[in-house]
Amino acid sequence: MVSMKSGPCLCATEPYCKGLCKRCYRAAGYKERTKNKPRVRRAPGPPDCHPDRKHMARGLCAPCYQRFQKQRDPERYREIERRQRAKRLPRSRAAIRRWSLWQKFRITPEQFDAMLVEQRGVCALCDRPERTLAKRLAVDHDHATSVVRGLLCGPCNVVLGYIENERWFARASAYLARHKARGAA
Numbered sequence: 001m002v003s004m005k006s007g008p009c010l011c012a013t014e015p016y017c018k019g020l021c022k023r024c025y026r027a028a029g030y031k032e033r034t035k036n037k038p039r040v041r042r043a044p045g046p047p048d049c050h051p052d053r054k055h056m057a058r059g060l061c062a063p064c065y066q067r068f069q070k071q072r073d074p075e076r077y078r079e080i081e082r083r084q085r086a087k088r089l090p091r092s093r094a095a096i097r098r099w100s101l102w103q104k105f106r107i108t109p110e111q112f113d114a115m116l117v118e119q120r121g122v123c124a125l126c127d128r129p130e131r132t133l134a135k136r137l138a139v140d141h142d143h144a145t146s147v148v149r150g151l152l153c154g155p156c157n158v159v160l161g162y163i164e165n166e167r168w169f170a171r172a173s174a175y176l177a178r179h180k181a182r183g184a185a
Contacts, residue, residue, distance in 0.1 A: 105139050105148050112139065115151055124150035125160070 013021040047053060053061035060068060070077045094109075101107050116137065122129050123137060130137050130153075137151035140160065152160065162168050 101139070105141055106146070107139070107148060112151075115148075119151055123153040123156055125152055125156040128153050 011021045011024060013023070017025050047055045047061045047064070048059040049064045050061045053063075056062040056065040058065060058068065098109055101109055101112055116130070119137075121131070124140070133153055135154060138154055138157040139148055140150050140152045140157055141148045143164075162172070
């Protein structure tokens, strides 16, 4: 065998390429590639990390490969995730609100907004405007029948919940009467 640099092959076999037989060409080519080895392609098959999953790249399944990529260049992936989150956030907030209103009260956000316009944007009990509150107005409903009654601010909604509880209301009234009598005496 002769390397490509030393000249043509002296074997008796038919020349393959660059004046070398097939065997000598491969031997010479392999020797030259050891400096700059090309990428070794992995044969398709189960990944090394999770054999039950589909192979993605570098002998890893898809989730492990993504984790590998994130570890290699965390800044790039942090920026990508920030952009994706910014795109998804408004849609997800709206979807969560829609789902929550429907699951709890069987109303849509459009019905909520119509009730808000009907109440002129204020609490149905204390007339406090929604824009002065930290949170949106709460949906007030009858727990026995699940009928929506109106929109209340947080404090009014909580107090109304206690007043509806007859046992608590009776105890609170007795407590206030006791302390009123002490103050008068």
